[in-house]
Amino acid sequence: MKIVIDGSYIAFRTYHKSPPLTNSAGVPTSVIHGVMQSIITLINKYGRENIAVVFDAKGKNRRHEIHPEYKATRDATPEDLGLQFGIMDELIPLLGVAYYKVDGYEGDDIMATIAAHTKDDVGMLTKDKDIYQIVDDRVKIYDSQKGEFFGRDMVIEKFGVPPEKVRELLALAGDTADNIPGVAGVGVKTAAKLLNEHGSLDGIYENIESVKGKLKDKLIDNKDSAYLSYDLVGLDILESIPDVEIVKDDKKLSEKLTELELKTIQSKLFADSDSEDVQPDVKAVEAGDVSDVHTAVFLDGKIYVTDGEKYCEYDGHNLKSAQFFYDIKGIYRLIGERYEEAYDVFLMSWLNDPDSGGITKSKAENIEQFIGNIVVHAQEEKDKLKANGLLEVYLGMELPVAYCLGKMENNGIGFDKDVMAKVADKLQDEVAEISEKIKTFVGYDINLNSPKQLQVFLFEELGVEGLKKTKTGFSTDEESLRAMIPMNPLYAHVLEDILVYRELAKLLSTYALPLKDYVLADGRIHSSFRQTGTATGRLSSVNPNMQNIPMKGKWGVKLREAFIPREGYSFVSFDYSQIELRILAHLTGDEHLKEAYRNNEDIHTKTASGIFGVAPEKVDSGMRRLAKAVNFGILYGLSPFGLSRDTGVSQKEAKKFIEKYFATYPKVKGFIEKIAKETKEKGYAETLAGRKRFIREIRSKNRTVAMRGERIATNVPMQGSAADIIKLAMVECQAVLDDKEYDALVVLQVHDELVFEVLDKDIDEFSDRVRSIMEGVMELDVPLVVNGAAGKNLGELK
Known part of the structure; x- marks a missing residue:
């Protein structure tokens, strides 16, 4: 198979997914590394002679001549990326692969040309939609999620039309990325439907009178635009594949890689390299054949050890000499040993690029490839960690937290199946009752879980006024139904009943019925807490999600009553009070913010007093509710539209409320602007503990994208620092538990809350100790305040 790599796609994907990395001379190298690694992997799999790498050429082409605005909305290539493109022009040809960058043509034109003039099967590594129009039984596109090449069936599944209709589909739907206009208001699904009905773009316009309603008007008004777009998305296939000189020069390539300090790439290419990195291929052997453990890997419940060339399942091997680990938490859970300077590739790669979630095994990788991949990237991730200034954060916070989570997962939490069975029975009765009530009103057996059937009943049969239009009609999601109630007083009762049905059905299917299946032989549920699950640093929980068990309302309490401690023990919880707003004040x-917290004032009442211009004692519940929405919304880059959506006030009023908030707390606005400016300059935002989130969006010339980056940047110091504080508290609390001063276990972490299982006689003393730790774990300009509660089940804690 001939493999054609869209180098521009790989480069931009790497640029937006990897943290900025430079060598000692300050030359950016992260994109070079990512692109070279992809090419080398494919060389090893398909052979050097079967690889072609294609990049977009600079400058204009015939598409710009017929449509000057073509790609005009795209951001200019960032300076650090442009520099790496220039280096790759020199570097990639030295690999001995065919390298194409043809003036006057785009990369997809050259890719299509190669496919057209190649007799063998062709595999395309690209996300360019235009290329889908040349897919057939011989030309296929790589699906990164499935790790395979797919042909016509994938195109039909993706677009709703076969490859030969993709050009016409794109002509109708347009492409905002390339500024191809298409027909305004026509998306991919509508375009596919039209083409399937009328056969072609010409067929649609020949039968335009058969098209109904506004769609007909859109097609007529935008006919010229559709045919212009058809010309723009067409691929220019050259008469022959451009001639390129293929010269494999190992000496020059090695020198260049040494200059760039790309040690990992060098080690993959040259077996005799002085680099300490190992080759990616590892082979399975017997346990006794691996004596010197280089890396220990936890995967799918098992531990594997490797010396860099051979691997086997763990069989009592000494891991103290291991240089690297993968998922130290899983290893700790199984063998109970702590390694104080364990360099976990999983954790390090996440810290280096929080939005990536860390290096994980892809579906396409087998165990040998994955272990080899970890070995190859281990030193690189450690070097990045140091270069990014994150080594102290890793060793002082994230690594100890991994051990805390391993302990907490092994502890688990008690669960009473009988209590939950009774809750499930009651829920089933109520679900049946409300379902029958709705169906009686409808007059026939409607599937209440079907959005389509609900749309027909509500909007066509009843004539309910809808709120949010989607491609399939008015939305029936919870937000829309709730907002439609005051708009449709005559049918408010049925909308409310549907919402009640949905809530009860979700409680039944998500919690009451399945939770019992997670109980192990010890009578406890052992959830997995994911340290790398969010870019903000907050922990997440899976199998089951213990952080999402409802807390409020009748059913929330009943569900939580099924979670119980051992006999003679109680649950004790400690919850930080408004920690993110306190961090904002700091x-x-x-x-004004600091004064409120130092005087233990109600911050929402104080904010309402400033926004509405009334004395605190005159603030009513409605004012306080709106002020609360503003207080917390500011942490997430609140806009007038967002406040209007969340509270029901007009956007004009919302804008005034936000302005009055900034007038009440004048330093907040300056701080937000400062964070945006600093993040744009540095490329990252930082928490109080020094953890970083790299935010490329903030440098975008697209204002919408840049504003999203600014919102993320604003949130990092608050939510990220809150996540750090609870992590540091966990580490200190676990140290107390490890010293066996109290008969207690940590069983849950729910964002700003820690829950322990404590021997009844130790509760008072233990509570004082934990509260002292949590309130003193980080010194701020305002006090950290912790609220506590105790109970014989989780339902009694709230």
Whole structure:
């Protein structure tokens, strides 16, 4: 198979997914590394002679001549990426692969040309939609999620039309990325439907009178635009594949890689390299054949050890000499040993690029490839960690937290199946009752879980006024139904009943019925807490999600009553009070915010007083509710539209409320602007503990994208620092538990809350100790306050 690599796609994907990495001379190298690694992997799999790498050429082409606005909305290539493109022009040809960058043509034109003039099967590594129009039984596109090449069936599944209709589909739907206009208001699904009905773009316009309603008007008004777009998305296939000189020069390539300090790439290419990195291929052997453990890997419940060339399942091997680990938490859970300077490739890669979730095994990788991949990237991730200034964060916080989570997962939490069975029975009765009530009103047996059937009943049969239009009609999601109630007083009762049905059905199917299946032989549920599951640093929980068990309302309490401690023990919880707003007060230095927390004032009442211009004692519940939405919304880059959506006030009013908020707390706005400016300059935002989130969006010339980056940047110091504080508290609390001062276990972490299982006689003393730790774990300009509660089940804690 001939493999054609869309180098521009790989480069941009790497640029937006990897943290900025430079060598000692300050030359950016992260994209070069990512692209070279992809090419080398494919060389090893398909052979050097079967690889072609294609990049977009600079400058304009015939598409710009017929449509000057073509790609005009795209951001200019960032300077650090442009520099790496220039280096790759020199570097990639030295690999001995065919390298194409043809003036006057785009990469997809050259890719299509190669496919057209190649007799063998062709595999395309690209995300360019235009290329889908040349897919057939011989030309296939790589699906990264499935790890395979797919042909016509994938195109039909993706677009709703076969490859030969993709050009016409794109002509109708347009492409915002390339500024191809298409027909305004026509998306991919509508375009596919039209083409399937009328056969072609010409067929649609020949039968335009058969098209109904506004769609007909859109097609007529945008006919010229559709045919212009058809010309733009067409691929220019050259008469022959351009001639390129293929010169494999190992000496020059090695020198260049040494200059760039790309040690990992060098080690993959040259077996006799001085680099300490190992080759990616590892082979399975017997346990006794691996004596010197280089890396220990936890995967799918098993531990594997490797010396860099051979691997086997763990069989009592000494891991103290291991240089690297993968998922130290899983290893700790199985063998109970702590390694104080364990360099976990999983954790390090996440810290280096929080939005990636860390290096994980892809579906396409087998165990040998994955272990080899970890070995190859281990030193690189450690070097990145140091270069990014994150080594102290890793060793002082994230590694100890991994051990805390391993302990907490092994502890688990008690669960009473009988209690939950009774809750499930009651829920089933109520679900049946409300379902029957709705169906009686409808007059026939409607599937209440079907959005389509609900749309027909509500909007066509009843004539209910809809709120949010989607491609399939008015939305029936929870937000829309709730907002439609005051708009449709005559049918408010049925909308409310549907919402009740949905809530009860979800409680039944998500919690009451399945939770019992997670109980192990010890009578406890052992959830998995994911340290790398979010870019913010907050922990997440799976199998089951213990952080999402409902807390409020009748059913929330009943569900939580099934979670129980051992006999003679109680649950004791400790919850930080408004920790993110306290961090905001600390970071901004705003005297009004600090004063509120130092005087233990109600911050939402104080904010309402400032926004509405009334004395605190005159603030009513509605004012306080809106002020609360503003207080927390500011942490997430609140806009007038967002406040309007969340509270029901007009956007004009929302804008005034936000302005009054900034007038009440004048230093907050300056702080937000400062964070945006600093993040744009540095490329990352930082938490109080020094953890970083790299935010490329903030440098975008597209204002919408840049504003999203600014919102993320604003949130990092608050939510990220809150996540760090609870992590540091966990580490200190676990140290107390490890010293066996109290008969207690940590069983849950729910964002700003820790839950322990404590011997009844130790509760008072233990509570004082934990509260002292949590309130003193980080010194702020305002006090950290922790609320506590105790009970014989989780339902009694709230």
